Amino acid sequence: MIVEKTELSEVQKLCVLSFDEMKIKKCYMYDKANDATLQPYNYVQVAILRGLVGNWKQPIFYDYDCAMSKAKLFEIISFVEKAGFPIVAVVSDLGGGNRALHKELGITMQQTWFLSPVSNQKIYCFADVPHLIKLLRNHFVDDGFLLNSVEINKDIIERVIQLTTSTDLNIAHKISMDTLHVKGCQRQKVKFATKLFSHTISRAITRCGMLEGLSEQNWIVCANFFKDVILKKVNILYLFFYFVYIF
Template structure:
């Protein structure tokens, strides 16, 4: 997350904060970004922030990979079983995941393993971990790509092409009866590219909702 660069004096610790630090070493550079690590239970419903670092600009991929490995190792040492990591599709996040996957493959090669690990995992201290991109960002990413690109697909062996233009037509044709629209939640902030709030997830999820797809399929068959 982005921060406003500033410094502050902590009287209790007799220290000045606001500089770049990875949790071990501070640099004489003002920080303007924070990286927060949080754990969440899969069986039991809990979540807890466990670590944070400060950087100038986004944390570089190699540094982020180092931090992820260190934090997961620490969690394993106190008894946690880490099954997955979740992040958005930021360049540094993707680079960090790639570095961790490549490190896993190198480890297998050095040990002369006959079978390589699966492509969708990395391994830390013999524990397989699945990196996952969080669904809200995936929805926004799919929507943003569909704004400028067509999607080719096959259903039951039959090829087809999905276009943003189809949604524009649906919005224009949005039928109704006595002032009641068939899809009242479909608005120009969902359809017109210049008016779409790109950071709001709901405008992407509602586009791919069952209501929209059902009505589009029904109207296409008329």
């Protein structure tokens, strides 16, 4: 429940709505207080508000086996904004259901916003950054990238690991063969992706390349690509404020 009268200023009331599905244990449960048997569900959809400027957060919605639709999203936005908390952005991952929601909202590469059903102000859509980083890591490891006709892939990183683990001082200590080739549920852990795309590994690639430990000529492109990913991670908050708050 949102309390309209708070000590927050109008600026501190600006908020971001984020939502995601969480897998839950599918089993029957007995509610002793109500003497009722609760049916099993596969997942729970949870929406939470976070202050864009103010340091606060508030769960606002949950439901079981419920995909986020345009109607449900507008219902949540209407409830929140009528309570005096303007929503300036929504954040979600890029799962199939959320991509369908973006299509329903008319979100494209050219138009990254939709109009609030209450204030008629722009609400911007952002992809979940941790999810994007994991997808980037998966594609790099599985298929690699072709950048300006130069292919970069996991082979360079495997060679860096081989070169650095044979010395007393491991300059690529953040990764190993196991954390590079994660499988199954381990791929859901953000830390393995962020440790790969880090200053430490970018510098390790450069060091090995300068010492001619890497025979491939594409190590420079790979090191620069890692730097670009790091820069985007650092600037994501700045870009968020720039596009949402300033405009």
